[in-house]
Amino acid sequence: MQSTPEILSSTMKGKSCVDRPEAYADRSQDKPGGVPPIPSELIHHILKYLGNKDLVNTAIVSQSFRFISQRVIYRNVEPAEDMIIPCLRCFASYPHLASCARTLILADATRHYDVFFNYFNLLRRALLNASSLTDLTILLDGPYAKYLHGCSFRLRSLTTTLDWDKDFIKLITEQTELRNAMFGGKFVKDMVLPSDTLTKLTRVSASPLVLAAVVPNRKIKEVELCLLHQALFKDDILNTASNILSYSTGPLTALQVITRLSDTTSALAAFKAIAKNLPKLNSFAFYSSDGVVSQELLEAFPEFLSGFECLRSLTLMSRNKADALHDKTLTATLASRWHASCPSLQSISLAGSIWLHNTRHGWVTLADLERLLRERTISLEEVKNNIDEVDEDTEQGNQMERQMIVLRDSILQFGGP
Secondary structure (H helix, E strand, O other): OOOHHHHHHHHHOOOOOOOOHHHOOOOHHHOOOOOOOOOHHHHHHHHOOOOHHHHHHHOOOOHHHHHHHHHHHOOEEOOOHHHHHHHHHHHHHOHHHHOOOOEEEEOOHHHOOOOOHHHHHHHHHHHHHOOOOOEEEEEEEEOOHHHHOOOOOOOOEEEEEEOEOHHHHHHHHHOOOOOEEEEOOOEOOOOOOOOOOOOOOOEEEEOHHHHHHHOOOOOOOEEEEEEOOHHHOOHHHHHHHHHHHOOOOOOOOEEEEEEEOOOHHHHHHHHHHHHHHOOOOOEEEEEEEEOOOOHHHHHOHHHHHOOOOOOOEEEEEEOOOOOHHHOHHHHOOHHHHHHHHOOOOOEEEEOOEEEEEEOOOEEEEHHHHHHHHHHHHHHHHHOOOOHHHHHHHHHHHHHHHHHHHHHHHHHHHHOOO
């Protein structure tokens, strides 16, 4: 949003329609020299391509432009840290602006402001007015979920660091449309989630304790497992965590693990525990936030991959630029060797290198695949009179396009390199 609430509010000060959106009828065509009548849907589509500064200027063209500009400006709101309080005040004071918001991202303002009771009341008043929210990110650490109770919005996506306590569970029971969630808050002991909640949730990111409360007997298809302490990436912990995930009725098809690596032996044992309990995964991604992905670990990966029955996409990432995962000489030969242990593999992403399997050409990079697709187009022109060759090339091209779709889905799920 970048300071838009105050800019627009000050721009609109003194205007008779600022608090009456129903008054924003398009009367410009009735005025000499006014803007010709344009469908509001078309204006809305055009204004989506403007920056907030231009949208503020557009808002003073006419009453109808003002209303549409406000809808665009306030649709996706992400205030800077020093603008969180003004943003909340704007939403609390102008319900029609708050109701335009579909996405709202709030950092923890208590880190930069004195924590006072009125702040939480302000937060509550603002969220009560944001009736159309579908995506909410609220990075507020602590037991503050009670301030979100009774809000009329029905979220589809929630990212939060609020404590997982009784008040948070009550909040979750109110959000019947939730499909995607990241629960980063502290888990309070003995908290139990009612079985009739989160019935539409399909993707969740959380620690093992929260996942144990959420995943079993729910239709969870994608999980991000957060183990940010290196002592947690052990075979016994991964055995318990992956066993819990196996009780998803989704069924679970995609798993991403974010952790810190310790030694190679423990890491390999942890990987094997995942394959043992979740052999039917379609996608697996591993992100090392700290530690070293060693050559020894990569060489031993076939033993881990052989435990999967239908794994199609594999992603390995590491923040350590000096480890084996960033050695392109080493990783250039891994795909073919791993494919021998897991024949279902179609795409492998390794710290910036993306490999795709093609029945005619074997394992090729993304750049190679794009080049082959261009060559296929030229080849089709050259052999257009030979039906057999055209059919064969067409099938190869279709396969390449399917592989691109698989890669795109993997990137959408896990962020990709």
